[in-house]
Amino acid sequence: MITKLFSIATLVLVFLGAITSAQSASYDFLITNAHIVDGTGAPWFSGDIGVSGDRIVAMGDLHGASAKQHIDANGLVASPGFIDVQGQSEFNLLVDGRAASKITQGVTTEITGEGVSIAPVNDRLIAEDLRDRAKKYGVALDWRSLDEYFRHLERARPAINLGTFVGAGGLRTYVIGKDDRPVTAAELEQMRELLAQGMEQGAFGVSSALQYVPSRFASTDELVELAKVARSYGGVYFTHQRSEADQIFSSLDEVFEIGQRANISTTIWHLKASYPENFGKMPEILKRIQAARARGIDVAASVYPYNRASNDLIACFPSWIAEGGTDKMLARLNDPAQRARAKKEMDQPSSVWENQWLGSGGGKGILLIQVLNPDLRKYEGMNLEEIGKEIG
Known part of the structure; x- marks a missing residue:
């Protein structure tokens, strides 16, 4: 019994010593008063986080610690990235x-x-x-x-x-x-x-x-x-x-x-x-x-919490347009007959390819957000229907 009590006492002293050490320690970066979500699935708790170098080295009650930089995170959440x-x-x-x-x-x-x-x-x-x-x-x-x-x-x-x-x-x-x-x-x-x-x-x-x-x-x-x-x-x-x-x-x-x-x-x-x-x-x-x-x-x-999608413009065309690579794609797009075929297919439901053009509501539902050609940059932020009217 004496041995067990001694062991328990030793553990308590070690634990208290660790707390004292953490509270009196000096860190490169100290975040205090945060709502800490530690990534384990446990409920959040209020506490402080001590960082040395590129590592979190202490977490808990660090009110006695000093640091080169300090953030008061009162009312904010600190969590793993x-x-x-x-x-x-x-x-x-x-x-x-x-x-x-x-x-x-x-x-x-x-x-x-x-x-x-x-x-x-x-x-x-x-x-x-x-x-x-x-x-x-x-x-x-x-x-x-x-x-x-x-x-x-x-x-x-x-x-x-x-x-x-x-x-x-x-x-x-x-x-x-x-x-x-x-x-x-x-x-x-x-x-x-x-x-x-x-x-x-x-x-x-x-x-x-x-x-x-x-x-x-x-x-x-x-x-x-x-x-x-x-x-x-x-x-x-x-x-x-x-x-x-x-x-x-x-x-x-x-x-x-x-x-x-x-x-x-x-x-x-x-x-x-x-x-x-x-x-x-x-x-x-x-x-x-x-x-x-x-x-x-x-x-x-997995899911994402928004009602938009981002894609390359080629995704709006039937799959056969892009088949074979860029040179073949450009040749097809420059062929009036194949352009007419593609336009017709884009306006109809398909079981062969995923018709994003039709699903988005056509040109008014597709927003141009980025181009590589600087001459076309003036159209960024416009939908394709607006661009069509602009071009005439």
Whole structure:
């Protein structure tokens, strides 16, 4: 009994000593009187946070401590940085590493690589997707592998942490371009090898964006085979599914099939029922996801809390317009007959492609927010209907 009491007394003295040490300590940065949310799921509590260097070293009652810098957070919340599970800052961070739009919202970590990723890349991918932006912003395209990209990113000293998937669409473009055809067995094996390399260099898994070219041309079997590679490295599968509108139920079935056949943890990005004619489908969508989980499929979904979407303008066109790459796309758009065909298809519902033009209400529902051509910058902030009237 005496031994036990002595042990308890010793623990109490050690604990009190730690408190005294914390209260009398000196920190580089001290946040006091905060509502602290510690990330464990526990309720918030009032307290102080002491930071030395780039580490939180104390948390609790630090009223006796001193610091080089001090913030009184009375009435404010202090929490771990938020993780944005679907950002697209992988190139922007090389332009401006401050990441102001993220940091000012409390985001300190971003996961990127939706369908296409910053690496691996080859000359074809650089010409199609990166060269114009790199020229505009003065970014040296000195990477091909994910490992090389991360080295470039470290030199940029970004304000946020960055993780990425390897995009299945990028793998497709790397190996066969943007052609609408099945991959051969040899081509699929090359895609699998590129994915394995990316996983070994730090990727979190494989992703797809199946509404867009070239990912739209991928079969379910192709995606399963890639997901199996990611799974073998402990990775996951995230998807912008094939339809978020009229074909959403068959699209969900494909998501469930990939997750089940590859035995991989699967997440649907920005789950939604797009456009007014589909708004009432969400209860059934959630019911089907719950049923899939009950069958043992590891599937979940993320959502975003706003009623807008941002995309490249090419997403408003039928898939065949962009098939084959930029040169073929421009040739089609310069052909009056093919322009007329595209215009007709854009004004009609489709089960073949996701008609974002029609779903957005046409030109009045699409706002131009950024262009690379300085001659067109005067149209930024206008919708396409307004731009059409301006041009005449």
